[in-house]
Amino acid sequence: MTTPELLGFQITHRAMRGETRRLAVLATELAEGRQTADVARAAAVGAYVTRLCAGIHHHHVSEDEVLWPVIERSAGAEVDLRDLSDDHSELDPLLAEVVGQAATFASTVSTGDASRLAALLTRLADMLDEHIEEEERLLFPIIMKYVSVADWEKVEKAVRKGGDIRTELPRIEEYARPEELVRLRRMAGPVLTVLLSLLRGGHRRRRRMIYGPLADG
Ligand SMILES: [Fe+2]
Known part of the structure; x- marks a missing residue:
């Protein structure tokens, strides 16, 4: 491979x-009484x-500490990361x-009030939509043009390290389109298939608990 795989x-x-977004919608429905949560469901959502x-x-810390320096070293004056860094600083207190x-x-x-959580999650979802769209629009072409495959692999490793594999790996299966999953399986080899099959059951149980019995995935 001669260019980074994004x-x-x-x-x-x-x-x-x-x-x-899905959690923001769920919290809104809970706040409006269109769904209910017992103690176990509320704990799972929390x-x-x-x-x-x-x-x-x-993810943002890895970008700040590993990706940004790689981009600055590779692309130099071609890119201004200040807006994206400002977004990270703004997102941090909201995440907290x-x-x-x-x-x-x-x-x-027991008081059943999810309205504050719904408002905060909706704000977070809106900010993330905007931030990630901007980041991909601005940085993906730069990465493809200037960043070496070796540097990109270092970035991906840093992002993976410290991530929560139990949640994040099964989510890939949920969010990848079928042809993307084929590509990922080809890149990662049989280990991905094995891990996915090990983690799938627990992931589905947790999702049913959080999103209700009709939750797919
Ligand atoms: Fe970011």
């Missing part, structure tokens, strides 16, 4: 956006929101607020 990053971005936010934070509110929701579910 598919893994693309799917991670898609999953981060998709899950944040824990999942916390894990998702930790994953998003980790979401995590705090998820814990509050999980511990006070």
Whole structure:
């Protein structure tokens, strides 16, 4: 391969956006009484929101600490990362607020109020949509043009390290389109198939608990 393979990053971005939006919709429906949560479901939602936010934070830290320096070294004056860095600084306190509110929701579910959590998750989903669209539009062409395959592999390794494989790997299967999954399987080899089959059951159980019995995936 002579150019970096961006598919893994693309799917991670898609999953981060998709899950944040899906949780925002769920919290809104809970707040409006269109769905209900008992203690177990509220705990599962709270824990999942916390894990998702930790994953998003980790992704941004990896970008700040590993990807940005690689881009600056490879592309120099071609790119200005300040807006994207500012977005990360703005997203950080919001992520912390979401995590705090998820814990509050999980511990006070008897009052049934998810409205604050819904508002925060909706704001987070909107900001992530905008940030990730901008990041892909601005950086993907630069990465393809200037970053070496070896440097890109270092970035991907840093992103993977410290990630939550139990949540993030099965999510790839959910968010990758069929032809993308074929490509990923070809790149990763049989280990991906084995890991996915090991993690699939637990992932589905957690999703049914969070999103309800009709949740796919
Ligand atoms: Fe970012």
